[in-house]
Amino acid sequence: MGRKAVTIRDVAQRAGVGVSTVSYVLNGRDDHVSTTTRELILAAARELNYRPNQIARSMVRKKTATIGLIITEVQNPLFAPITEGVEAVLRLEGYHIILASAGDPDSEVSAVETLRAQQVDGLIFMSLSLRFPTGHLRKLHEEEFPFVVINRDLDDSSINLIQFDDRGAGRMATEHLIALGHTRIGTISGPMSTDPLLRRRSTFDRYEGWREALAAHHLQAPSDLVADGGYTYAGGYCAVQQLLEQSARSSERPTALFVANDMMAVGVLKALYEAGVRVPQDMAVVAIGDPPFAAYTIPALTTLVMPIVEAGQVAARLLIDWLSAGKPAQAQHITLKFALQIRESCGAGLHNDG
Amino acid sequence: MGRKAVTIRDVAQRAGVGVSTVSYVLNGRDDHVSTTTRELILAAARELNYRPNQIARSMVRKKTATIGLIITEVQNPLFAPITEGVEAVLRLEGYHIILASAGDPDSEVSAVETLRAQQVDGLIFMSLSLRFPTGHLRKLHEEEFPFVVINRDLDDSSINLIQFDDRGAGRMATEHLIALGHTRIGTISGPMSTDPLLRRRSTFDRYEGWREALAAHHLQAPSDLVADGGYTYAGGYCAVQQLLEQSARSSERPTALFVANDMMAVGVLKALYEAGVRVPQDMAVVAIGDPPFAAYTIPALTTLVMPIVEAGQVAARLLIDWLSAGKPAQAQHITLKFALQIRESCGAGLHNDG
DNA sequence: TTGAAAGCGCTAACAC
DNA sequence: GTGTTAGCGCTTTCAA
Numbered sequence: 001m002g003r004k005a006v007t008i009r010d011v012a013q014r015a016g017v018g019v020s021t022v023s024y025v026l027n028g029r030d031d032h033v034s035t036t037t038r039e040l041i042l043a044a045a046r047e048l049n050y051r052p053n054q055i056a057r058s059m060v061r062k063k064t065a066t067i068g069l070i071i072t073e074v075q076n077p078l079f080a081p082i083t084e085g086v087e088a089v090l091r092l093e094g095y096h097i098i099l100a101s102a103g104d105p106d107s108e109v110s111a112v113e114t115l116r117a118q119q120v121d122g123l124i125f126m127s128l129s130l131r132f133p134t135g136h137l138r139k140l141h142e143e144e145f146p147f148v149v150i151n152r153d154l155d156d157s158s159i160n161l162i163q164f165d166d167r168g169a170g171r172m173a174t175e176h177l178i179a180l181g182h183t184r185i186g187t188i189s190g191p192m193s194t195d196p197l198l199r200r201r202s203t204f205d206r207y208e209g210w211r212e213a214l215a216a217h218h219l220q221a222p223s224d225l226v227a228d229g230g231y232t233y234a235g236g237y238c239a240v241q242q243l244l245e246q247s248a249r250s251s252e253r254p255t256a257l258f259v260a261n262d263m264m265a266v267g268v269l270k271a272l273y274e275a276g277v278r279v280p281q282d283m284a285v286v287a288i289g290d291p292p293f294a295a296y297t298i299p300a301l302t303t304l305v306m307p308i309v310e311a312g313q314v315a316a317r318l319l320i321d322w323l324s325a326g327k328p329a330q331a332q333h334i335t336l337k338f339a340l341q342i343r344e345s346c347g348a349g350l351h352n353d354g
Numbered sequence: 355m356g357r358k359a360v361t362i363r364d365v366a367q368r369a370g371v372g373v374s375t376v377s378y379v380l381n382g383r384d385d386h387v388s389t390t391t392r393e394l395i396l397a398a399a400r401e402l403n404y405r406p407n408q409i410a411r412s413m414v415r416k417k418t419a420t421i422g423l424i425i426t427e428v429q430n431p432l433f434a435p436i437t438e439g440v441e442a443v444l445r446l447e448g449y450h451i452i453l454a455s456a457g458d459p460d461s462e463v464s465a466v467e468t469l470r471a472q473q474v475d476g477l478i479f480m481s482l483s484l485r486f487p488t489g490h491l492r493k494l495h496e497e498e499f500p501f502v503v504i505n506r507d508l509d510d511s512s513i514n515l516i517q518f519d520d521r522g523a524g525r526m527a528t529e530h531l532i533a534l535g536h537t538r539i540g541t542i543s544g545p546m547s548t549d550p551l552l553r554r555r556s557t558f559d560r561y562e563g564w565r566e567a568l569a570a571h572h573l574q575a576p577s578d579l580v581a582d583g584g585y586t587y588a589g590g591y592c593a594v595q596q597l598l599e600q601s602a603r604s605s606e607r608p609t610a611l612f613v614a615n616d617m618m619a620v621g622v623l624k625a626l627y628e629a630g631v632r633v634p635q636d637m638a639v640v641a642i643g644d645p646p647f648a649a650y651t652i653p654a655l656t657t658l659v660m661p662i663v664e665a666g667q668v669a670a671r672l673l674i675d676w677l678s679a680g681k682p683a684q685a686q687h688i689t690l691k692f693a694l695q696i697r698e699s700c701g702a703g704l705h706n707d708g
Numbered sequence: 709t710t711g712a713a714a715g716c717g718c719t720a721a722c723a724c
Numbered sequence: 725g726t727g728t729t730a731g732c733g734c735t736t737t738c739a740a
Contacts, residue, residue: 005733007732007733007734008733008734008735009733009734012711017710017711018710018711018712019711019712019733019734019735020710020711020712020713020735020736020737021709021710021711023734023735023736024710024735024736027735032709032710033709033710034709034710037709037710051467051470051471052471052733052734053471053473053732053733053734054471054472054473054734055409055412055413055418055472055473055732055733055734056413056716056732056733056734056735057733057734057735058409058716058734059409059410059413059716059717059718059732059733059734059735060715060716060733060734060735060736061716061734061735062716064409066452066472069453074434074435074437074438074441075434075435075438079434080428080429080433080434081428081429083428083453084428084429084455087428087453087455091455096452096453096454096468096472097452097453098420098450098451098452098453099423099437099441099450099451099452099453100450101438101441101445113405114450116405117405117406117407117408118408118409118420118450119407119408119409233646233647233649233650234649234650237650263646263647266647266650266651267650269650269652270650270651270652270654273652292587292617293587293617293620293647295587295588296587296588296591296620296621296623296624297620297624298623298624298627298652300624359717361716361717361718362717362718362719363717363718366727371726371727372726372727372728373717373718373719373727373728374719374720374721374726374727374728374729375725375726375727377718377719377720378719378720378726381719386725386726387725387726388725388726391725391726406717406718407716407717407718408718409716409717409718410716410717410718410719410732411717411718411719412718412732413716413717413718413719413732413733413734414717414718414719414720414731414732415718415719415732416732709740710739710740711738711739711740712737712738712739712740713736713737713738713739714735714736714737714738715734715735715736715737716732716733716734716735717732718731718732719730719731719732720729720730720731721728721729721730721731722727722728722729722730723726723727723728723729724725724726724727724728
């Protein structure tokens, strides 16, 4: 703080008026204040370089105009764009963001406590869609505390939830490959872990989308066409090697690959390159996600772009609506669609040789 | 908030004691409180599900235990790791982070105002090293308000500043190339804009590092060996095309390239690939930065890894020290060194052909 | 049209 | 050991 904080009383004194009048003027509710008085007060405030103490205001108003953003890990690529979306709409509405990271269920619970102790007006949960326990969410809901959650497994329809249409994305990606003439289409999936804490709905939905599209066209989905890439660069790299080996052994190699996220796709491209498999001529690749470098991989990645920023915006909007209505409104489950962005990695079709 | 917030008075009443005793116990300063009373109070608090109102506490303590993090843009790749570093040490010390984004000088000034109105205890400025006006920083400094700035042009030695050793990085990268036997070494630089708002010290320092290393070995640094890649994927891609053209015209092509950041390097690799220039056989490439995908580009990128997380940690530590000392201490200018991470893109030396 | 005064929930002197 | 009380800086009745 500066030498000595200047308070509303200092301003009142300087302007020669009462504190309440200063308060009225500073809050714009000064219809009943004479122009002279107003000018006097404004001038005094300016001269003293007065900065209203929001903490004191929050204390009496019982509103802080801040919301808590709880994220599972700062490093996750989804975090920055989500925050960007959230920040943009919240700032417009005069809200602030308090950040809290919580990588495991316990610290999530404690983050909620801390944030509520800070008197945040609402909460946004941005997760990796891990299967965290939802007990504390349900408790929040019962207390009618405003919050919305992004990208998490939740079967409770009374809770505000923003999701991504992962199954649709898997289907669209695969359909694209099929339309290009491919019939042997493999997939590099996310972590198919049996550990309940690591299971993500998105992993299985994307995988199911692949199966559905295949089934709709009476195509096979044998297990030698799927490999677990764990959603990481390294995992994608290894999964391809595994897949090439598997398929070489059992039958013929796939001509196309649906890769369930963009990080794995980078690893996939490298493994394919090193194995001498040309993309897209020998192998078409379509991925999910749309990292800024998608157009600059070799070859440029065809992807289903994930509406991440939008997810943040929608979440923030939902929360703001709740907050300004002052009541919980009808809970919404919003599912955001992906969009196909065609680049180089699928080529012009199977029989055009690139 | 819940139905009705439970206050310290409720707890006191329930435990049949005075509020100050409750306060003492809850704050751990209860050496002089009898065990029975303590138990009583703790039990009452638990039963009532009491959650201390930090806002009220902040109000009387005149400390909020939150710091403001001002960033130029959420999308910037440096943002997430910096935040990660800051968050990690701040959380350990019981501090919270309020986020504010400010892409231009004006909104930075207003972000500072807003955050101070929120009574943050300190501020961390994380910028792209743009040449923002520093008037408001100087004002903060005069008021002895605690803050530290990361990665910004500042000649004021009385302000806490974390910088990266960009010149050293440029030099080390180039030295590495020279040690490998290269004598014609080009560079893809950041934006060499004349617009004062876009000029970044890092751009020129990295460039200077390149020149210095060259000069130290009596090598030429002709202008046809440098191209402006604007620090973007697309810019790197185009810059290489330009460079190849330039050098083809004037003399012989460089055998190595120092690329001033990792985003450009991705574009560079692609342009080189498309031009049929093999990396590292025909062209060695070393970049600055160390994105998670560095090991999975084709070929894997040799880089000078930027200590980004560390920058956040150091900044947070500096601020905490100031805060806990309660006085401004001697301002520090800390310069963080880069480290060479050798991968594939420089090969084994010029005359080994890869 | 304005000002005095009562809190918001908490901490910390200061009594007892 | 423990309770009473005076604020922290602000908003908001309520009375003038």
